[in-house]
Amino acid sequence: MTPHDGAHVTEPDLSAYPPPEPGTELQRDAEWQRLDPRMLFVHPIREVIRFLPVLIVFALARTAAGGEPWQLLGVAIPVALGLLRYLTTRFRIAAGRIELQRGLLNRHVLSTPVDRVRTVDLTSSPIHRLLGLTTLKIGTGTASTSDEDRIDLDGLPLDRARALREQLLRTSTADDAIEESPDREVVTFALSWLRFAPLTGSGVVIAAAALGAASQLLQATGFFERFNPETVRLPGLSLVVLVPLLVAAALAVVSLLAIGGYLVTNWGFRLTRTRGSGTWHLTRGLFTTRETTLDDERVAGVNVSEPLGLRAARGARLSAIVTGLDRKQQGSSALVPPGPLAVVERVAREVLDSAEPVDTPLVGHGPRAVRRRWTRALAPAGVVAAGGVLAVALGEPTWLLAGLVTLPVAALLAWDRTRSLGHALVAGHLVARSGSVVRRRRILEADHVIGWNFQATWFQRRAGLTTLVATTAGGNQAVAVLDVPEGEAVRVAQAALPHLIGEFVELGDFPAQSAARA
Amino acid sequence: MWLTTSAAGALVVLVALVVLAGPMGVLDVPWWLVALAGALLAAYVAVVPQWRYAVHRWEVTDTAVYTQTGWWTRERRIAPMSRIQTVDHVEGAISRLFGLATVTVTTASAAGALAIVGLDKDVARRLVDELTVKADAVEGDAT
Numbered sequence: 001m002t003p004h005d006g007a008h009v010t011e012p013d014l015s016a017y018p019p020p021e022p023g024t025e026l027q028r029d030a031e032w033q034r035l036d037p038r039m040l041f042v043h044p045i046r047e048v049i050r051f052l053p054v055l056i057v058f059a060l061a062r063t064a065a066g067g068e069p070w071q072l073l074g075v076a077i078p079v080a081l082g083l084l085r086y087l088t089t090r091f092r093i094a095a096g097r098i099e100l101q102r103g104l105l106n107r108h109v110l111s112t113p114v115d116r117v118r119t120v121d122l123t124s125s126p127i128h129r130l131l132g133l134t135t136l137k138i139g140t141g142t143a144s145t146s147d148e149d150r151i152d153l154d155g156l157p158l159d160r161a162r163a164l165r166e167q168l169l170r171t172s173t174a175d176d177a178i179e180e181s182p183d184r185e186v187v188t189f190a191l192s193w194l195r196f197a198p199l200t201g202s203g204v205v206i207a208a209a210a211l212g213a214a215s216q217l218l219q220a221t222g223f224f225e226r227f228n229p230e231t232v233r234l235p236g237l238s239l240v241v242l243v244p245l246l247v248a249a250a251l252a253v254v255s256l257l258a259i260g261g262y263l264v265t266n267w268g269f270r271l272t273r274t275r276g277s278g279t280w281h282l283t284r285g286l287f288t289t290r291e292t293t294l295d296d297e298r299v300a301g302v303n304v305s306e307p308l309g310l311r312a313a314r315g316a317r318l319s320a321i322v323t324g325l326d327r328k329q330q331g332s333s334a335l336v337p338p339g340p341l342a343v344v345e346r347v348a349r350e351v352l353d354s355a356e357p358v359d360t361p362l363v364g365h366g367p368r369a370v371r372r373r374w375t376r377a378l379a380p381a382g383v384v385a386a387g388g389v390l391a392v393a394l395g396e397p398t399w400l401l402a403g404l405v406t407l408p409v410a411a412l413l414a415w416d417r418t419r420s421l422g423h424a425l426v427a428g429h430l431v432a433r434s435g436s437v438v439r440r441r442r443i444l445e446a447d448h449v450i451g452w453n454f455q456a457t458w459f460q461r462r463a464g465l466t467t468l469v470a471t472t473a474g475g476n477q478a479v480a481v482l483d484v485p486e487g488e489a490v491r492v493a494q495a496a497l498p499h500l501i502g503e504f505v506e507l508g509d510f511p512a513q514s515a516a517r518a
Numbered sequence: 519m520w521l522t523t524s525a526a527g528a529l530v531v532l533v534a535l536v537v538l539a540g541p542m543g544v545l546d547v548p549w550w551l552v553a554l555a556g557a558l559l560a561a562y563v564a565v566v567p568q569w570r571y572a573v574h575r576w577e578v579t580d581t582a583v584y585t586q587t588g589w590w591t592r593e594r595r596i597a598p599m600s601r602i603q604t605v606d607h608v609e610g611a612i613s614r615l616f617g618l619a620t621v622t623v624t625t626a627s628a629a630g631a632l633a634i635v636g637l638d639k640d641v642a643r644r645l646v647d648e649l650t651v652k653a654d655a656v657e658g659d660a661t
Contacts, residue, residue: 323626450597450598450601450625450626450627451595451596451597451598451601451625451627452594452595452596453593453594453595453596454593454594454595455591455592455593455594456591456592456593457590457591457592458590458591461592471597471625471627472627473625473626473627477627478627493596497598
């Protein structure tokens with residue numbers, strides 16, 4: 001990395017900006033500020049934890065070789081590093097810019113205009129909470145993934161961070177008329193939601209991670225060398241009893257882990273609406289609490305997703321499509337964790353400020369789209385099944401006939417996908433639903449549609465279908481309407497953004513120039 | 519240009535296949551499979567560039583940019599002038615050989631970039647200027 005010559009940032013012309021009102025948080029921050037002195041505790045502790053493996057080795061070495069004073073360096077270095085980090089980090093908010101300076105050898109100055117602030121997150125780890133501190137993370141929607149380029153003010157007192165957040169967001173929306181009004185609670189966590197946790201599949205992920213860690217640990221301790229399967233006495237149960245028992249045990253463990261994970265991330269979940277400033281405010285977390293604030297204007301739409309398990313229990317989860325946030329920052333955009341569908345729908349209505357997009361029955365995509373769903377599901381399954389039958393006919397073992405099972409499964413899938421497929425354009429929102437294993441209903445405000453893509457493979461063209469993709473600057477960057485009849489796709493696109501598409505589409509005839517021939 | 523790139527690509531695949539199957543004996547496949555692959559690749563080289571050329575279109579108006587690309591999967595993209603963020607002009611090594619260039623128009627959405635491939639260099643340059651001026655003239659922050 002090249003050292004940044006950050007000390008020579010040109011001083012901006014301060015007179016161009018009105019000075020912040022006296023006594024406010026912004027005014028305090030106009031001068032270079034250190035983070036909270038209490039971070040002097042946090043940094044060393046954290047560094048010690050990071051150096052823990054080294055320290056353990058040191059300790060072992062000491063017991064082996066007899067204590068020598070220089071080995072205390074192992075503790076001193078992390079502590080010193082922590083102190084240095086505190087002393088070299090400064091920030092200020094002045095002249096419409098946020099500036100963050102850090103680093104001893106490679107001095108690094110980050111600077112961003114205040115009006116580019118899109119989200120402000122407050123995250124407090126258990127250590128932070130003990131000391132009443134929090135980390136303020138400023139999201140600007142940058143595409144940079146480098147850790148160096150994130151603006152994190154690590155270690156501000158909680159009330160200062162809250163005041164700062166409020167003022168940052170107020171500046172960024174340039175909303176002067178703020179009337180003080182109490183925050184209205186939209187949704188709060190209910191213990192009964194825990195019943196959805198085992199259905200989300202997150203338990204499997206946690207279990208897999210735990211299993212991986214455990215096996216690594218066992219490997220490290222040489223468990224596998226000493227383990228001899230023949231010496232393990234099986235209880236006097238037959239295989240028929242043992243297998244279901246094991247499956248049940250695994251299920252129970254996975255469910256418990258899922259519930260645990262759900263509790264840790266979503267405990268105390270609360271979504272509130274700040275009336276005056278038009279923001280959504282979200283708090284959650286058991287150990288590490290997290291507060292996210294979303295600016296109303298940047299919420300382009302919502303995404304109701306119902307994985308198969310959740311759908312069976314009439315549950316769903318809700319996330320927002322936020323301009324400037326992409327999939328990687330999903331944590332900032334979740335609106336409701338897996339919970340009852342009724343709650344999810346109610347919140348969706350409130351966020352969109354309109355009930356129609358959530359409730360309208362969707363327009364189906366016609367018989368040709370239905371046929372496509374069926375052929376797409378059945379063709380691969382048919383190949384598998386036929387292959388199985390053929391192999392058995394050629395004298396392979398009969399268990400290959402299990403390939404036939406794929407047929408009814410595929411049929412079910414096709415039937416469900418057909419039922420899910422639909423779209424609508426109501427009250428200035430584009431609604432698209434598709435999928436079976438994970439059914440998603442995406443609702444996108446027409447104003448936030450940036451452009452249109454019409455995609456059609458040769459098969460789709462033959463069936464007169466096309467996939468209409470509305471591109472946007474948030475979420476997955478696009479909302480796709482699968483397999484719409486071509487005429488309908490054009491009609492929807494035209495109705496959503498009237499001026500855009502009309503000049504290109506004249507009854508399916510696209511007049512255009514030809515690219516130069518090579 | 520597409521003829522050249524696809525021919526070059528096919529040639530590389532074919533040579534690799536022959537080398538692997540023949541002297542090195544890594545792939546144990548009958549000779550007719552190699553021949554079949556060769557024939558398929560030849561067909562690909564003969565047909566696809568023409569097909570691509572027949573599909574590709576572009577148009578720029580005062581309010582929007584429109585492209586149609588692809589061969590098997592046909593994709594039409596429309597982006598309004600007001601949402602354009604950057605206009606790129608790229609000349610690859612092979613395109614330079616033919617005096618061609620690619621103009622890429624990006625929007626705030628990662629899914630919304632439009633590429634106009636294989637334009638005559640001068641046309642491309644003029645198009646870039648035109649787009650830049652037009653995009654500049656429209657108000658808004660393009661998100």
